[in-house]
Amino acid sequence: MRILHTADLHLGQILYQYYERTDEHNHFFDQLRQWCDIYKPDALVVSGDIFDIQQPSAAVKDFFNRSFVSLHLQFPDIQIVIAAGNHDSAARIEADREVWGMSGVKLVGHGPSVDAATQPDGWQERFVVELPTGYIVVLPFVASLRSDTLQSLLDYVDQRNADGRPVVMMAHQAVSGSDTTGHSDVGNLRDLGIGDFGTGYDYLALGHIHRAQTIGHPLADENNEHSSYAAGIARYSGSALHVSCDEQYPHTVSLVDIDRHGGTVELTRLRIDELRHFFILPPNGTPAASSAEEVYDMVDGFCRETGSGYIRLRIDRRTPIPVDFVQTIYRRLEETGNEVRFNPKTVFENDDEQPEEAVRPVFEIAELKQMTDPLDFVRKMIDSFPELDINQLEEDFKEVENEIRKGQES
Numbered sequence: 001m002r003i004l005h006t007a008d009l010h011l012g013q014i015l016y017q018y019y020e021r022t023d024e025h026n027h028f029f030d031q032l033r034q035w036c037d038i039y040k041p042d043a044l045v046v047s048g049d050i051f052d053i054q055q056p057s058a059a060v061k062d063f064f065n066r067s068f069v070s071l072h073l074q075f076p077d078i079q080i081v082i083a084a085g086n087h088d089s090a091a092r093i094e095a096d097r098e099v100w101g102m103s104g105v106k107l108v109g110h111g112p113s114v115d116a117a118t119q120p121d122g123w124q125e126r127f128v129v130e131l132p133t134g135y136i137v138v139l140p141f142v143a144s145l146r147s148d149t150l151q152s153l154l155d156y157v158d159q160r161n162a163d164g165r166p167v168v169m170m171a172h173q174a175v176s177g178s179d180t181t182g183h184s185d186v187g188n189l190r191d192l193g194i195g196d197f198g199t200g201y202d203y204l205a206l207g208h209i210h211r212a213q214t215i216g217h218p219l220a221d222e223n224n225e226h227s228s229y230a231a232g233i234a235r236y237s238g239s240a241l242h243v244s245c246d247e248q249y250p251h252t253v254s255l256v257d258i259d260r261h262g263g264t265v266e267l268t269r270l271r272i273d274e275l276r277h278f279f280i281l282p283p284n285g286t287p288a289a290s291s292a293e294e295v296y297d298m299v300d301g302f303c304r305e306t307g308s309g310y311i312r313l314r315i316d317r318r319t320p321i322p323v324d325f326v327q328t329i330y331r332r333l334e335e336t337g338n339e340v341r342f343n344p345k346t347v348f349e350n351d352d353e354q355p356e357e358a359v360r361p362v363f364e365i366a367e368l369k370q371m372t373d374p375l376d377f378v379r380k381m382i383d384s385f386p387e388l389d390i391n392q393l394e395e396d397f398k399e400v401e402n403e404i405r406k407g408q409e410s
């Protein structure tokens with residue numbers, strides 16, 4: 001069985017509240033089409049966060065429709081499977097399920113209910129795609145996912161899988177122990193351990209964390225084009241595009257070959273060529289800028305020489321900043337047609353040994369949107385509020401969470 005695994009498309013993302021990225025997503029889909037053509041996978045699986053927001057605009061929805069319709073028409077033999085992520089509206093994805101189903105494209109919005117595993121068998125069917133070459137368990141994002149639900153899905157497949165076909169499971173969840181660089185929701189209370197996903201899958205196709213990685217294997221391996229694993233591995237394909245400036249690592253689509261159930265998983269990392277890259281000016285490891293004029297010259301030089309990309313500035317914090325500093329940069333970039341784009345989250349640095357007073361952390365909108373747990377935000381801000389006790393807050397949050405869960409279960 002051969003699949004292409006991607007996730008976290010975040011279609012419709014507006015970066016820095018200003019720049020829409022349709023051309024970048026288009027460039028991604030061009031590559032996806034090429035890989036479908038070259039590798040002829042049995043399935044293309046998209047493990048959640050199709051859209052960046054719950055109610056994407058008509059134009060973004062149209063882009064989604066046209067992109068996947070064209071993929072399907074060009075490659076009707078490739079099973080397309082799409083699961084909702086936490087950024088997607090499960091109800092809206094679910095509402096499109098029947099229409100896409102008519103052409104064989106599988107969309108799943110709603111996940112199983114909290115007590116699914118206690119229900120009589122049969123509920124699992126809507127989460128399972130059976131192919132001649134293998135099975136795909138499609139699990140969208142679920143706020144409180146229980147391990148008995150996951151095991152029940154895998155057992156359901158196992159009972160039908162007499163001829164030992166490969167089993168792929170999709171999920172959009174944070175798995176504890178994964179590298180979350182570029183995310184703020186580190187230490188999420190609702191993280192699942194990899195053991196919670198149960199046994200019976202050969203490849204767990206994860207979405208949510210934007211850094212490509214195989215759980216339990218070194219990040220350094222991501223520099224290799226190929227890896228071979230004994231079946232039963234879990235992997236984040238990583239996001240389609242850089243979603244924030246902190247994602248300074250290669251983005252890839254995973255090409256996965258599985259010979260048989262319990263056999264070998266061969267992974268090929270297909271490097272995504274991005275239309276616009278992220279740059280830090282001046283580059284890390286060189287002195288930060290120390291005057292506004294220096295910054296303007298640097299920005300002009302970048303526009304002239306590189307001409308495309310997202311830029312973020314590093315400025316010495318003692319630098320006097322003119323009141324029209326940001327506007328001046330935007331104006332200079334507009335003159336070049338906005339092909340160079342400005343990330344206003346400037347990094348202020350100071351090379352002095354002097355201890356810095358506590359500075360309130362600054363968040364990018366994209367970072368905030370990634371937070372699935374309100375406590376993550378509190379943890380980031382806690383130093384600014386010495387009167388608050390983080391342990392007490394954690395207990396209070398847990399209490400609220402338990403009350404909500406009780407409400408959902410009853």
Ligand SMILES: [Mn+2]
Pocket residue numbers: 048049085086087172207208209
């Ligand atoms: Mn997500």
